[in-house]
Amino acid sequence: MAKILSEKFYTAMKRLEPRYPTKVALLLPALHAAQDELTWLPPEAMQEIGEYIGIHPAQVKEVASFYTMYNLKPVGKYHLKVCTNVACCLRGAYDVVEHCEKKLGIKVGQTTPDKQFTLHEEECLGACGTAPAMMLNNDYVENLDIRKMDEILNRLSANAK
Amino acid sequence: MAGQPKDFETLYVQHFHEEARALAYYQAKMEGYTALKKAFGMTADAIIDEMKKSNLRGRGGAGFPTGMKWGFIPKQSTKEKYLVCNADESEPGTFKDRDIMRYTPHLLIEGMVIGGFVIGAHHGYIYIRGEYTREAKLLDAAIDEAYAAGFLGKNILGSGFDFDLTVHRGAGAYICGEETGLLNSLEGKRGEPRVKPPFPAQAGAFGGPTIVNNVETLTDVPFIINRGGEWFSKLGKLEKSGGTRLFSVSGHVNKPGVYELPSGAYTLRQIVYDVCGGVLDGKKLKAVIPGGSSAPVLTADEIDVIADIEPIMKIGSMLGSAAIMVIHEDQCMVQLIERITKFYAHESCGQCTPCREGCRWMEDIIQRILHGKGKMEDLDLLLDITNNINGKTLCALGDAAAGPVASFVKKFRPEFEAYIRGEKRLAGHAPGHGGKHAEGHGEQHG
Incomplete structure (x- = not known):
């Protein structure tokens, strides 16, 4: 082989x-x-x-299969893992997740049909002082809110095609 | 003025900026690697004595005296020994070690070489949570610098002592913050905790005697060697709790962040209001979780307590990793405990039945309460389940899941009852979307 x-x-x-x-x-x-x-x-x-x-x-x-960071299924070009654990949830992480779902037209756990975006909820990332936080592929984005997430998704969509 | 207080000596926060990463800065501004030189002139026993005098207690969560822990290594053992740094930082609410690693990585390296020298280990591993990719790269770069300058490798500073250091990345598993789960993970296995005894000091990494210390514990070491155990001990304000301590404060506060405070000097109230500028949006304080999400919750009128290990233990919670999460009046506590319990159910490794099954049951019951299908008996059932998890598992994850549930039910029972009586109901949301959308009377359950 x-x-x-x-x-x-x-x-x-x-x-x-x-x-x-x-x-x-x-x-x-x-x-x-x-x-x-x-x-x-x-x-x-x-x-x-x-x-x-x-x-x-x-x-x-x-x-x-024990570790959540290993993708056992294909993921989109941009893998968004938004933390919704305590600190992020207190600072509005679920609003951010919902916004992603609406804007991308997928639910948590799904990938867009064009294989550009995968959305996941993530457990605590250790960035609670700058919550809400997410991992975008292998890096962190912090101090998220709907507007910032919106800008990120727009920018990535422009790159995507 | 809220913010980091400046009326006492701090060891860390003044160096939490990007310039501090470089070896040149570390040597010029932080007496970098002078403690190592001093340590090589001391015996292992003398260093352990100094550590005991310092009253340094492990900063990962358990608060075990570090000097005593180092003393557990069997000197006569001919097996290869290891020093492992627990940089998994997975307890929700904790983010202090990230600052240490990204701003003062050489402090960790120096602390580890000294620790290795004391216990007779020639290889150390920094087990860092997989998500901290940037911090892992920064550590690797600092390690390269240290090798090039002769602070790592063979015959360090002409002492005849060899020490290698490797950054090992985890891959997303809360349980790997538990030291024996961590060791299994380091060995390339699933991160399932081990049966103890044997404890790691007897048989740890790769079967060899091993000490596992938290990042902040190890970075305290160079300070203690340079300036003495007694000096360090006196930085703290309680007899058995030395040094300063890094608090991670998050949630509904005006100034979340990492703060360095003398051990045992500040109450939770002072930390929330004086240091962190009070509750977000001028709201009323509802609750404080004082030591990471595993710590039982405290109500707003329980926070006039010194934020240290014993005082918080006395009122039935724990300081844990000193991760303080602040919750204001608008937060529904039933939804919050659902989110916390979902986390533990997800992270239970599944080895022990009480934890594997119990966490899921608690999650299911809280969800059905939220969705208007709960019964009054469910509240006692939840407490019963917590009793059947507590102390009945190999590691502390089960207790960590049970403690919060019991405390939420006992301290915020009327909020649960309101859901059970149908006065509140979570609108048609997927389980786990517990952050909001509770609705009042008469809403149809979606």
């Missing part, structure tokens, strides 16, 4: 190997690195990671 993970992935893993006494400890870093390349973790990627580490692909999936 042709490999779907890049040379860059394997080089990064080789560099990390001496940092851990076991190879299995590389599993989380490997899943992160694979997702950075592919935006999600297709079964072939988990298979390949299993082969590299020397564990069964089921063990890879068992671990990957």
Whole structure:
């Protein structure tokens, strides 16, 4: 089977190997690195990671499915994860989520038909002093309100096509 | 004037800006890596003594004395030992470690090398929550700087001591803030907590004796080494609680943020009103959650209490990670506890039946109350479930879920009863959308 993970992935893993006494400890870093390349973790990627580490692909999936950051399904180009935990909820996060749903025409957990946007509710991001906060792909956006979210969605939509 | 008080010595907040990240700043303005040099001239026992004198208690939530914890490492063990920094910062409401890592990363590195030296570990891991991608990169950059300058790696400062440090990213799991869940996650497994004993000091990371410390705990270490345990202890105002402490304040306050206060010096009321400028929009205060969402809630008339470990424990809650969440009069407490419980139900790792099932039951019951289908018996049923979770699980997540539910039901019972009597009802909303939209009499349930 042709490999779907890049040379860059394997080089990064080789560099990390001496940092851990076991190879299995590389599993989380490997899943992160694979997702950075592919935006999600297709079964072939988990298979390949299993082969590299020397564990069964089921063990890879068992671990990957425990953690919410690993996308086991494809996500849109822009993955919005809006925190609705206590601090964000107190500062209006649900209004922001609702606005996204209306504007994007999808519900939480869904992806737009053009595969540009995926919307999720997120648990506490540790940005409670600047609530509401969200992750946009791998980065934070803080101090959200409806207007700011609106601007972000407009800007991303313009980039999207 | 609200804001960070300046009438006492602070260790951190004056350095919480981007320039402080650089090694050059750390050495010029923060006596960077001088504590390490001093520590290499001391014995491990002498450092542990100094740590004990400092009355530093773990800043992650449990408040365990750090010096004592370090002393648990079996000296005679020939196994590889590890020092692990818990930078998972997953307790809702907590965001202080993020500031430490993004502004003063070298403080953490120096604290870890000293900790490694004391316990005889040659490898340290910073287990950082996966979402903190920026902070992980900043730590990596600071670690590179420290290697290049000889503060990490082989024969540090000619001491003969070797120490390597690796940033390990989590991937989104509250339970990995629990130290044995964290260790399993570090080993490439699901982050399920372990049966204890053995405790990590006997068998932790990769089977070796391991100490797990919170970020702020470790960054206090260089200060203690440089200026002495007694000095640090006296920064605090209570006998058994030394140092300053970083409070994360969020929710309905005018000035949310990270504040540094002497341990045991301020009441919750002073923090909310004097430091943080009072309640948002001039509203009336309704409640305060004093230590992250796992801490039982306090009503507005319970906040004349010193914000420290024992005083808050005495009134039935906990200081936890010093994450204070402020709630004003407009907030429906039934909706809020639904949101909190949903979180724990989602984050329960599922190993222990009381937690796995109990959290879901509590969530279901609170949701049915919100949707107008509750019964009066449900309130006692909720309390009964909390009793059946408390103390019956491997780790503290179950207790963390049960404590808030019990406190909300006991302290805000009339609000639950109003829903049960049909005086209030959540309009047709998906479960989890608990933040708003309660409606009054006669609304048809959607």
